Amino acid sequence: MKFIITEEQSEKLNHRVKSMVNKYGVRETLRLFDDNKEIVKHAYQDNPLEYLKQFDDLTPVDKGNIMYYVDKNGLPLFAYFKNRNSVYINYEKIWSFFSMVIGLNSNDIEGIIKDWMEETYNLKGLTPKRANQHLFRNL
Numbered sequence: 001m002k003f004i005i006t007e008e009q010s011e012k013l014n015h016r017v018k019s020m021v022n023k024y025g026v027r028e029t030l031r032l033f034d035d036n037k038e039i040v041k042h043a044y045q046d047n048p049l050e051y052l053k054q055f056d057d058l059t060p061v062d063k064g065n066i067m068y069y070v071d072k073n074g075l076p077l078f079a080y081f082k083n084r085n086s087v088y089i090n091y092e093k094i095w096s097f098f099s100m101v102i103g104l105n106s107n108d109i110e111g112i113i114k115d116w117m118e119e120t121y122n123l124k125g126l127t128p129k130r131a132n133q134h135l136f137r138n139l
Contacts, residue, residue: 010042017043022054026097037101048102052116055094060121068136069121076136078117080126087123088131089113095130106130 017040020029026040033039044051055077058069068079077094080087089095098109111130 010068013039015042018050021051025093030101040101041103044102048098048104048118049112049116052113052120056102056120058121073102078128079124079131085125085127086129087117087126088135089128090136091130091132099130 009116014041017029017033020032021040021043024032029040055071058071058077061068061076065082066079066083068076070076075090075093077090078087094113095109097114098104099106104112109130110128114126117123117126117128
C-alpha cells in the first residue's frame with residue numbers, strides 16, 4: 001500500500017522525529033521506528049547541522065592539559081588536549097549520527113562539526129576526530 005503525505009504532514013513528522021531524537025537519543029528513536037534510518041535521515045536532510053543544536057549548552061571542564069565538554073548528565077561529548085590540534089568527538093552520541101544515519105563521509109562530518117564548534121563554542125583551529133567511549137571513561 002502506498003501513502004501520500006502532504007507537505008504539512010511531512011513537516012509535522014520531521015518535527016516529531018527531531019523531538020524524539022532530542023529527548024530519547026538516536027538509538028532509541030531508530031528502535032521506535034524499527035531501525036528505519038530513512039525516517040530520521042529525512043527529518044534532517046535539509047540541515048544535518050540542526051542535530052548538533054541539542055548540544056549547544058554543554059559545560060566546559062578544565063582538567064589541566066585536557067578540556068572537555070559535558071552534557072547535563074555529565075557525559076563528555078568532546079575533548080581536546082590543549083597542546084594538540086585535534087578534538088575528539090563522542091562517536092556514540094555525535095559522530096555516528098552523521099556517519100550511520102545521514103551517511104556522510106569523515107571529511108564532511110569533520111567540516112560540519114568544525115563549523116559548529118567554531119560558531120557555538122568559539123573553538124577554532126581544531127580538527128574533529130571520532131573517538132570511542134573508552135577515551136571518555138577516564139575523564
